[in-house]
Amino acid sequence: MSSQRKILFLSVGIAILLALVPMWTKRNDFINIMILIFLYVCLAQSWNILAGYTGQVSLGHAAFFGLGAITTRFLWAWGYPFFLAFLSGGVVAVVFALIIGHPALRLKGIYFAIGTLGLGQILKITVGNVLPTVAGLPTDYIATYNLIPRYYLFLVLAVIIVAMVYWISRSKLGLGMVAVREDEEAAKASGVNTFRQKMIALSTSTFFAGLAGGAFAFYQVSYYYELPFSPTWTFDALLITFVGGVGTVVGPIVGAFFYAIFKELFARTFPELHVFIFGLLFIFVVLLLPGGLVEMVSRIRRLVMAKKAVTGFC
Amino acid sequence: MLEIEKISVSYGDLQILWDISFKVEEKEIVGLIGPNGAGKTTTLRTITGLLRPFAGGIQFEGVPMEKVPIHKRVELGISLIPEGRGLFPGMSTLENLELGAYTAKGRTCKDKTLEQVYELFPILKNRKKQAAGTMSGGEQQMLAIGRGLMSKPKLLLVDEPSWGLSPLLSKVIYEVIGQINHSGVTVLLIEQNVRIALELANRAYVVENGRIVKQGDSRNMLDDQHIREAYLGTESA
């Protein structure tokens, strides 16, 4: 069986297992932590598309997450069918991305980073001023709140995003993106329409970020309207993706898993310690292990295999 | 004084120099000639330490340069006048010159050296306070050379001193280089204009595609068939 098929079978298997989880346990805390993992996977993978594959480090990811959240929240609270509200979240995020895309992508490297940071802040401050209150829900929504649909929404979204990233990584589109990441000038010279690549990456990234935000709005019963716009979400995405392995499919998944676990683990004793730990790991990764945890694992595997090959001769 | 032994230099994935070896003896003027992109500038940059060879070694006055950082090489007596001059455009002529004397050796003799530089290039004295970036090409070249002398170098590396200059100015610059050599400074020079280079230098090496393809006394090279055809042909008019 080719490795591609192996991966496919393994992924489907895992997805099915995950889908069956709510059948085996009714423990809310377990379901919640799974949701948190899925949420982080969505958040990080969507960021990974733009930053990992195309090399454009955006510090404004929270803006799109927030736009998705606020759109979905309002439409859903006003009584529109949930899936309409959910998809609209993604759409609004992409539309915003398309509007700012042209001027934003003109900026190079660090200017793009600080520019998106500034943009994210503008949105956060504006929303915080226009809607300084808690996002409310009609009381019957709260009464009929059920965790399980939220679980499946996040699971399905996470699976879709991961599948999308996997597909990109194997497609011609992905090659183009990586070409832009590695050497934009050279890519241009060899005929790659770098702007188009970046625009596609931006649109995909923001669409999924918006959907993730929409899912969040569906899940979190009450929160301040400006919360999803907080730069913390962007920082989470960066930490998770880099520590896990930026530019890989599995990296953000691994990172999300540990990030969520650590967050829950230290929530009562040392809140935010997970940020500190990941911050240190992050710096370690940037300086010494650019491929993150994924690279570390593959290096260990190679070492083990090399050892095996030698002893095999005896 | 300077020994280059089989150095190979890459810039990223692109290999520029392939196994280059040559020497420069004290008080000589040695020329590096060859077509654009051959690797001449890369060679000079490697001698200063801006680039590191992945194979081979450089020895200056018997001292291996492997572990010696750029700023230390300057203190040892190597001074580069870069292609494009490399001046500090926002700083004044005087400041540029002062920075040339940054090393300990340079600083102790700074005033005296400054006088000597003004003697060589009187116009620099008039332009003391002027921002280097606003001066003409010729003045900038003079400033670059003057600055290169401020560290009291033993070996002066000069990259295309006549670039962008009128024939008259080029002649002046070359005379100055001759004078500098006369005063005891060894010179390794890159020059596009092969005739001038060979007239000024004692010896020369021809660099093509990152390799040394010919070497010898300048006089012999002026007569050489290959050189005449490749480099001197278009000038005989």
Place this chain on the structure above:
Amino acid sequence: MNLLVLAQSLIFGIFVGGLYGLAAVGLSLVFGVMKMLNVAHGELLMLGGYVTFSFFSLYHIDPFLSLLPSAFILFLIGMGLYKGLFSPLAKLHEETKIKNSLLIGFGLSLIFHNLAIRLWTADEKSVSVLYSGWGFSLFGLRFPFIRFSGLILATIVIFALHQFLTKTYFGKAIRATTENWESASLMGINIEKASMISFGLGAALAAMAGTIVSVGYAIHPAMGLEWTLKALIVVVLAGLGNIGGAFVAGVLLGAVESVSTLFVGPYMEVVGLFLFLLVLELRPQGLFGKSMG
């Protein structure tokens, strides 16, 4: 619109603008020498404020007295950070170097933020001294001593920096490095050392601003991002590498923000951010800078 209110607003804006300028000058200096934007700059400012706060709450040392020691401590921390984290990047290709230094700065900002919460709790803190409320009045306008001296201090420090950069040999070496680091190294200037000291200086300048903020305003662990953004805005407005212009641009930003509060209220920060984005897009060399070909 009352002219007095406008003028008072302007005054307060200029006071805080002086601090913006002080913070921005540090950032600009570091960028000029190392060509990297340190996005943890605001956190260094915060740490400076907390060091002063600690000197005050633990040993009752007056914040203006602990100004220099606090700056010195951050100077050492800055040099250490450079040596440990940014120096290894120096050998990298330009683009990777810039990207990685952005990322490292980012990681540092999170670590420092967290550290501050751990050491001093997430609450807002302020140094409250005897003279905290004092001030004088001129033409019906109020000049609080501490905020006013913040501006004076910033001016003095910038002037001292200017003298250092123009009159001392090492200062000229630093300027040379900002103009052309290759040529600077060819002059015998130790670029590593120059970078390390510049980074330390940048941290020290941030710390001084932080000290004033701790006594004249308030500090809290999350303020790092705010101040980094302010410094970034100012640096972009003035033009990257324009050290002197950074101070003026800082004062301007403070003034503009403060006055716009009268018209757009809580959106005054957005005004600054919009200007920032506009300048990034249209005139990357800044309002005062020269076009770089």
